[in-house]
Amino acid sequence: MTLRLLLFVSLLLILPVALASLALHWQWFPLLDLDEPPALLAYGLTLTVGKPGIGITLLLLSILTLHRWRRRPALLLAFFFCLFAALGGAFVTKTVAKAYFKEPRPYVLWLVQQGRLADSGSFYASPEAAREQQLAQSLVNVSDAQIPGWLKHHWQEEVNYSFPSGHSIAAMTIAGFFCLMLGYRRQSRWILVTLAAWAVAVCYSRLLLGLHWPADILASSMLGLLFGGAGAWGFVVLDRRLAY
Secondary structure: OOHHHHHHHHHHHHHHHHHHHHOOOOOOOOOOOOOOHHHHHHHHHHHOOOOOHHHHHHHHHHHHHHOOOOOOHHHHHHHHHHHHHHHHHHHHHHHHHHHHHOOOOHHHHHHHHOOOOOOHHHHHHOOHHHHHHHHHHHOOOOOOOOOOHHHHHHHHHOOOOOOOOHHHHHHHHHHHHHHHHHHHOOOOHHHHHHHHHHHHHHHHHHHHOOOOOHHHHHHHHHHHHHHHHHHHHHHHHHHHHHOO
16 A cells, blocks of 8 residues: 555545535535435435445445455455454444534524424433434424425434534545555556545535534544544555465
């Protein structure tokens, strides 16, 4: 793994996401007509790192990366150990940060502005099960033309805090790890660009669906690249030792 490859992957992943943070005056939510195909596409991107989407994503990328490579058990063990260590570190960091920063989600503040929730403080003071009930009650009389049923359901699954973005940090950890692995294998750079574009699109989907702020996805992208890069570097070290 070279410094040039690391810089290339870093620019691919971080620079496009940073542009969202520069446009602070933009109202990312509600920017889309939520009952239109672009919103459904954003939801589809979000599902690729949800349950069970993340499992399918990891399986496909692992097959792509390991295809026609040395299939030694020690190599496979090192590969998956480094991958899941990176994802585990990202998950723990995300969980701790949410509990510390306690930032309300954009859709919660939007519902407060619409008069459908009393205030964000009382909403987050309730247990998660109570938040789900409050949210369901606040959306009962909202038509599907304004907030589609699939998005209402998704909001009710995401009643924890906003910062950082779990979906974004997962997508960027995966993209960082696999981009560096594919680069290490000297695969086509178009594959790296496509993978990076997917991760960036996942981040933007979180803005457009009202789940996160620009600062959330930028910080998550940087953390994801850090964990993904550490996992890839760890594998390269182990791979070179196993080669001797």
